[in-house]
Amino acid sequence: MHSYISIALDRTPTMTKSEQLEKLKKEMETANLPLMESNLVFGEGNIDSPVVFIGEAPGFNENEQRRPFVGRAGQLLNELIKSVGWKREDVYITNIVKRRPPDNRDPLPEEIETYKPYLARQMEILNPQVIASLGRFSMNYFLPFGKISRDQGKVFEAAGRLIVPLFHPAAALRSTEVLNQLKSSFARLPKIVSGAIKPEADSSIAVDFTARRKKETVPQGSLF
Ligand code: URA
Secondary structure, three states: OOHHHHHHHHOOOOOOHHHHHHHHHHHHHHOOOOOOOOOOOOOEEOOOOOEEEEEOOOOHHHHHHOOOOOOHHHHHHHHHHHHOOOOHHHOEEEEOOOOOOHHHOOOOHHHHHHHHHHHHHHHHHHOOOEEEEEOHHHHHHHOOOOOHHHHOOOOEEEOOEEEEEEOOHHHHHHOHHHHHHHHHHHHOHHHHHHOOOOOOOOHHHOOOHHHHHHHOOOOOOOOO
8 A cells, every 4th residue: 555646646746847836836825824914935046056045034125026135135145146157047046934024023933934844845846956045044944053153155965965054145234244254155156066165064963854844744735
């Protein structure tokens, strides 16, 4: 009885990547998630990009435009992406919490918890080689014991992917020192993607988020 059913379920992705993402987005639009008074900002960019950037939560502009990182922090992120020879549309950008917390407050732990499994599913579909987390909230998803000032810019490995925690661009707008460190860490990204820079940090603090996701309870929606 292990059987045909589980084999059929394991084979689900007869859907294309973009169909799977669209399905996940639709689920998120109707699921009873926190912050429902705000718009869903699902994420955007090249779905085949080897690198995905993950921020914290949408702000005012992102909520208005339903697009991630389109305010001041987004402008800096665009400049940083350009500075390494990439274009914004070459990469994929999203957030751990996909709706705006009121008054741009930090997302609450329970909001992060509720949105986490959706991020895991989004990463499974996108299947990027490198995940660059922006700020401590998204870093902590991959590195629960990570410390942003100690670990930013280091290359970790988790669930077959490289995780590179970076400072949040909003923090870099407030401090020249943070900005300089963010620029230096960003400059290494192309070599991390090409494999010229290998995981160098103690990956025992990284979490196999794919395995963890399987234990999390998340509405899967209908598979067919
Ligand atoms: N800050 C974030 O973390 N995400 C956005 O989309 C915008 C600002």
